[in-house]
Amino acid sequence: MKKIGVLTSGGDAPGMNAALRAVVRKALFEDIEVVGIYQGYDGLIKGEFELFELGSVGDIIQRGGTILRSARSPEFMTEAGRQKAADNLKAEGIEGLVVIGGDGSFRGALELSVYGIAVACVPATIDNDITGTEFTIGFDTALNTVVEAIDKIRDTASSHERIFIVEVMGRDAGDLALWAGLGGGAESIIIPEEPLAVNEVVERLKQSSERGKQHSVIVVAEGVMSGDKLSQLLKEEADVETRVSVLGHMQRGGSPSARDRVIASRYGARAVEELQAGQQTVAIGMRNHQIVAYPLQDVFETKDCLDMEMLKLSKELSI
Numbered sequence: 001m002k003k004i005g006v007l008t009s010g011g012d013a014p015g016m017n018a019a020l021r022a023v024v025r026k027a028l029f030e031d032i033e034v035v036g037i038y039q040g041y042d043g044l045i046k047g048e049f050e051l052f053e054l055g056s057v058g059d060i061i062q063r064g065g066t067i068l069r070s071a072r073s074p075e076f077m078t079e080a081g082r083q084k085a086a087d088n089l090k091a092e093g094i095e096g097l098v099v100i101g102g103d104g105s106f107r108g109a110l111e112l113s114v115y116g117i118a119v120a121c122v123p124a125t126i127d128n129d130i131t132g133t134e135f136t137i138g139f140d141t142a143l144n145t146v147v148e149a150i151d152k153i154r155d156t157a158s159s160h161e162r163i164f165i166v167e168v169m170g171r172d173a174g175d176l177a178l179w180a181g182l183g184g185g186a187e188s189i190i191i192p193e194e195p196l197a198v199n200e201v202v203e204r205l206k207q208s209s210e211r212g213k214q215h216s217v218i219v220v221a222e223g224v225m226s227g228d229k230l231s232q233l234l235k236e237e238a239d240v241e242t243r244v245s246v247l248g249h250m251q252r253g254g255s256p257s258a259r260d261r262v263i264a265s266r267y268g269a270r271a272v273e274e275l276q277a278g279q280q281t282v283a284i285g286m287r288n289h290q291i292v293a294y295p296l297q298d299v300f301e302t303k304d305c306l307d308m309e310m311l312k313l314s315k316e317l318s319i
């Protein structure tokens, strides 16, 4: 392989820059030319290409967001869009593409491979919702951001003896809510993977109040319902007063944690190695502390389950 491309796509995640740096530096180390593609799949269709050098990715390992910028591209969802993207890549002599993004971006990459472009996908999303890998880039940083926020909210919750609802990101995935809830000692955690039982939340609040604890933190993943909606439900069904904090897009920003930088560097380099070895459709990830490469199709054939033992444990510990 003589020339590869690299892009970032979908929701940005802290550590995408570190992964980009690794892809570029590893490729150049292996004497492979590397082209940065701006704005995700939109840039692939528009031909927003730039030949990268060692210095192109200098001073970015510590920066959040992505210098390549990201996009959600409706045009790439069409066959005509993907054909144009593949034509642009071939015209540039690009034989392989590293896609740094989430599950949607991985699906797009699989669709692109049909046109004879080799693809290696690097998991980067704060949702941590990609089958086949235990960790995605950005999850650790976002988790620490959320736990820090919960700690601060807990200070005011206990001072005023109030019940707080903290709404965190996660459209379909509860990883962030579950890990942050356990790490932040939340009294209740509400995630898409477990049906919501408002009466269970109310019961826990009641028990805790009877034991003399008047403050509580409830973490809810936005995919289940908004914090405001939950607040309204608790008021209507149990006359419980709450305050709501919506953490929003601050969860996606900030300098990546050391852990995210390390996994990003390892994933990015491995993606280049896989393309160099002739893999056509591959996903990179981590299992039992080992970096692994596995068939991209596997991501869509099954769905990794959340560790529900963690939810059970959080209930046992936060009484």
Ligand SMILES: Nc1ncnc2c1ncn2[C@@H]1O[C@H](COP(=O)(O)OP(=O)(O)O)[C@@H](O)[C@H]1O
Residues within 6 Å of the ligand: 009, 010, 011, 041, 071, 072, 073, 074, 075, 076, 077, 078, 101, 102, 103, 104, 105, 106, 107, 108, 109, 111, 125
């Ligand atoms: N089924 C698909 N076919 C082709 N492209 C897709 C498909 N699903 C997603 N994509 C592309 O990937 C982009 C990013 O996906 P999205 O789900 O928004 O983010 P993420 O990759 O973070 O999950 C989409 O905007 C679209 O261009």
Ligand SMILES: O=P(O)(O)OC[C@H]1O[C@](O)(COP(=O)(O)O)[C@@H](O)[C@@H]1O
Residues within 6 Å of the ligand: 010, 011, 012, 102, 103, 104, 124, 125, 126, 127, 169, 170, 171, 222, 252
């Ligand atoms: O930035 P947007 O378009 O509002 O999207 C918000 C969504 O993006 C995420 O932050 C990341 O999801 P993706 O990785 O699928 O892009 C979700 O947690 C959140 O629900």
Ligand SMILES: [Mg+2]
Residues within 6 Å of the ligand: 010, 102, 103, 104, 125, 127
């Ligand atoms: Mg996604």
